[in-house]
Structure formats: C-alpha cells, structure tokens
Amino acid sequence: MPTDLRIAGKLMPDEIVIEVENLTKRFGPVEALRNLSFKVPEGVAGLIGPNGAGKTTTIKILMGLLRPDEGNAEVFGLNCWKDSLKIRGKIGFLPEKAAFYDHMTGLDYLILISELKGLQNSRNEASKALSLVELESEAQNRRVREYSAGMRQRLGLAQALLGTPELVILDEPTSNLDPLGRIQFLDVINKLSKEAGVAFLISSHILPELEKVCDYVVLMDKGRALKAGSLNQLLSKITTSTFRMKVQPKEKFVELLKREAYVRSLWLEKDLVFVVVGEVEDFKRRLPVLLLEAQASLEELEVEGKSLESLFKTSLGG
Amino acid sequence: MKFSSLLKAETERVWSRPVLELTSILVFLLSLSVAPLVSVIPPDRLQAEIFSKIVGFITLYADSLTLFLGLICAVLGTLSFAKDYEQGLLQTLLSLPLSRSLVFVSKLIAVTVPITLIAWVTMVFSLSLSFYFALDIVFRTAFYVLPIIFIISLLSFSLATLISLLAKRILPSILASTASILILFMISNPPMATLGDFRYLAYTPLRAPVMTLIRVFGESYFGSNVLEALPETGTLLTLSLTYALVPLFFAFLYFTRKLEIKQ
Helix, strand or coil: CCHHHCCCCCCCHHHEEEEEEEEEEEECCEEEEEEEEEEEECCEEEEECCCCCCHHHHHHHHCCCCCCCEEEEEECCEECCCCHHHHHCCEEEECCCCCCCCCCEHHHHHHHHHHHCCCCCHHHHHHHHHHHCCCHHHHHHCEHHHCCHHHHHHHHHHHHHCCCCCEEEEECCCCCCCHHHHHHHHHHHHHHHHHCCCEEEEECCCHHHHHHHCCEEEEEECCEEEEEEEHHHHHHCCCCEEEEEEEECCHHHHHHHHCCCCEEEEEEECCEEEEEECCHHHHHHHHHHHHHHHCCEEEEEEEECCCHHHHHHHHHCC | CHHHHHHHHHHHHHCCCCHHHHHHHHHHHHHHHHHHHCCCCCCCCCHHHHHHHHHHHHHHHHHHHHHHHHHHHHHHHHHHHHHHHHHCHHHHHHCCCCCHHHHHHHHHHHHHHHHHHHHHHHHHHHHHHHCHHHHHHHHHHHHHHHHHHHHHHHHHHHHHHHHHHHHCCHHHHHHHHHHHHHHHHHHCCCCCCCHHHHHHHHCCCCCHHHHHHHHHHCCCCCCHHHHHHCCCHHHHHHHHHHHHHHHHHHHHHHHHHHCCCCC
C-alpha cells in the first residue's frame, strides 16, 4: 500500500470503519476500480473525485450491491458481500438517485422503512428523522410522487439517518438541495457525528461543503485512491502553490508556461489560468519573461489558499 | 413484521389504481364471455348433469384465462423487478437490512396471490349467478380451480421475473415476457384433430394445469375418449408445477446470489 494511504495520528486499528484492499471491479471492458485501497476511520470522511472516478461503484460495493471482481472490502470488519445483511443493519444509505414507494406519504414511507429496519416505535423514529431534515409538515399529507427534487433528497436523507445508524453513507447528498438546505444538512452531520458518534462517508462534488465537515478524505481518480488521510494532514503536505491568473491573450502564454520545469500542473477555467508551481521564486522570476514572449498582458494574479479544492486540483493535475 | 410490512407496501404499489380496477373488470368480462358457451340448464335436472355443466364452465374459463392471466402476470412481474431495478427502488430495498429472499418472496406474493384471487372470485361469482340452485357443487368444484389458477400465474410471473432480472430494462423485459407468453400460448393451442393432439397438449406449459383440472373432475367437454387419453392426475400436476417452478428457481437463485445493482 502506498505510504500516503496510511493513516497517522489519531487513528488506531480498532477505530477503522471501512477497509478496502486491492479492489477491482470491471463492467465489461471498462475497469471502474483498479486495485483500490484505502481505510476510513471513525468521524466524517469524504470520498472525492471527478465523474467516473469510481466513487459510486465503491459505495455500492460497500453496501453489498456490487460484488468486487478482485480484492476485499470490509465495513466494521465484516465482508461487504458475504456479510452484507449484517452490515446493512448498521448502515444508513442515501444513493445518488434515491427511489421510494411513491404512492405513500413521506411519513408513511419512513414508518415502513423503520419497520423494515426493525426499529422499535417506528412512528417516533420516522417523525424524528423528518424533523432532522425539516420535512415534517410537508411529509404528513403529501404523497412522495408529488414531492419536488429537493424534498425527495431530504426524504432520502431522513431515510439514511433513520434510527441513528453507526455509519451513514451518502452519495451526492446535497445535489438537489437549495443553499439553506445544504447549510442545515451540514449542521445535521456535524451534530450527529459529534453528539451521537455516527460515522459518515460522503461522496460529493461540492468540495467547500465537504471541507466544512470532513475529518478525513479519500481522493479518487480513474478507479484508484490518489490520496487518503486526515484533511489537515493532507493540506499541510501541500508544498506547491496554486496561482490564478487572467491573461490576455492566453493561448501562447499557456503553451510557454507548460514547458517550464517548475510547473506541476495547469488548467483553464473560462478566462482564468490556474497553475500549480513547485518553486514559487522561479515562477515569479520567469512570469514577466513569459508574458513578454507571449505578447500577453496580465490582468489578474492571485494565490489560491490551501483548500480541499486546491488539493483536489493539484492531485488531479487540473 | 418485516415481511408483512414489505408485502403490504408491495401489494399496494402493484395493485394501485387503476391496475386493480382494470384487471377486475377484464377478468369479469372474460368470465361473462365464457358463460354463454355453457347452456344454462333448468334446476330440476340431475346432479350429474349440473356437475358436468359446471365443470365445462370451469375448464373453459381456466382455458380462456391462461392467455390473459399470463400476460397480466408477465407485465406485473416485469414491472416488479425491471422497473424497480431501473428506477432505483430495488437498490433502496437491497440497501436495507432485509434478506434478498424476503424481498423476492414479497414481490412474488404481491403479484400472484391477488391476481389468483381476483380470477377465482370472479369465476365463483359468475358460476353462482348461472347455477344459483346448485351452490354446493359450485363451491366444491371451484375449490379445485384455485391452485390451478395460481400455478398459471406462477408460471407467467416466473418467466417474466427471470427475463426481467436478466434484461434489467423495462421495455425489453416487457416485450420479451409477453412474447414468451404468446409463444407458449401458441404452442398450447394448435388445431386439434386427433387424440394424439390432446396427449401433446397435456404436456404443454399453459394447458397442463387445465388438463390437470379435467383429470381431477373426471369430466371433459371434449368427450370421454379425451379424458382417457390424458396422463394421470399426479403426472399432470407434477408437470404443471415443474413448468412453473423451474424458471422461478433460477430467478430466485439469480436474485439472491448473483444480482448486482449496476444501474
């Protein structure tokens, strides 16, 4: 296992919630996961990566919905395929596209799920979960098929949080929520994690939100874990600096910049040029020369702070 | 508790409006269309003659029902699995602490038991209207048709489930399931000329259950020589059950052991 995947600091072996080792999954000719390995301790963990990185496939393997072709995946020390039933008893899950019994009201649906989870006093549990996602008033009388996308997302979250499971796995949980809903959602995660000791694994594209709640991050790309570790540790390991520039015209400048030895990665976003550099002094010295050579003018230049987003972009090389 | 809750939810969903209403009306119309084929006899006739007429109605009804029952079970079975797979409800259910066997059995019962009861109750109702003076014979004979309707439903559901689990898409599953039922119906309904044809029919998947019924009653609207040409009741029943249970077994095995949610 690569050294950067090892967990240092607070993690002890008995605190590991998820352990994935050399996981490979193929869908026909497509290799969705390639020898994926990581460990996730208690707390709130983020699973991040671009589309097609293998996040949903990993989550489905953890839930026992997919069988790995090779390797091993364990949750609470139990095999995800063979002991799936036991694991599912401890997990709350929100899939990327949640589906429900649409003919029921939200409350009736959650009562049903409570019964299926074997919870005592299912009506109470359902009401509690609905109030957590602030859906109690709408959910009483309206059938799920009449819900908006945001309400369905909240219902899915309520289902995942039902009965306060030991681990909650959320696949793109905030994709349909409005800004207020997202803030409330982050508060719920913080509260459950700190007060009830619930562990979370959250897959999301919205990195600033993940950064607010995550203690631990697994960064994936092309079916592999590029980095895994505590967020603070990973951010402190960033030795490069990311600059954001607005250059006009940028085409020749970008071409020239790509040839510079100190440039680790470079990418474009609309009018902006992002460059990750190893040696900042070299970059500062060479920048005027390059601009002159490209006959371009520099309109903006800013240094990006260390964030999950910059870690993500740096690791993926844009 | 888990099973009853899931079964209730599945049944309500499968038979939500207008599926229940439409199915009931269609089955009732079907039973009325068969009723005039059996000439209604006056109440003062011999018990044996009344029995013969009732049996004639029941077997004709069961015979006509096979295609309709087959198609409705195929569609509902497909929706239960392929639609749930495609739309994500199957993923939701399989993410809960429920065994896959429990999910499968709930879906099976939610489709087959209500359709069997609808078809049976409709038949008993139509029979009771025509033979109100011999209700004891009606109920005695109707009792035997219940498992036969269930076997026909089970066969159609099993085929549809197996196809849906393999295809995993609604449209191809519905097309393949209904096509398979139509093919079974065609091979079970060739032009009949000789006793050999009837022997052949007894071995076809959709006619074997009806032939079992004819054997049980010891009466045939095709004539007594047809009855003598048929295999024994036990053989016919075993055959009917085998046709229904073999695809069901493979569907169950695939669902509980192999199915992956790739959608």
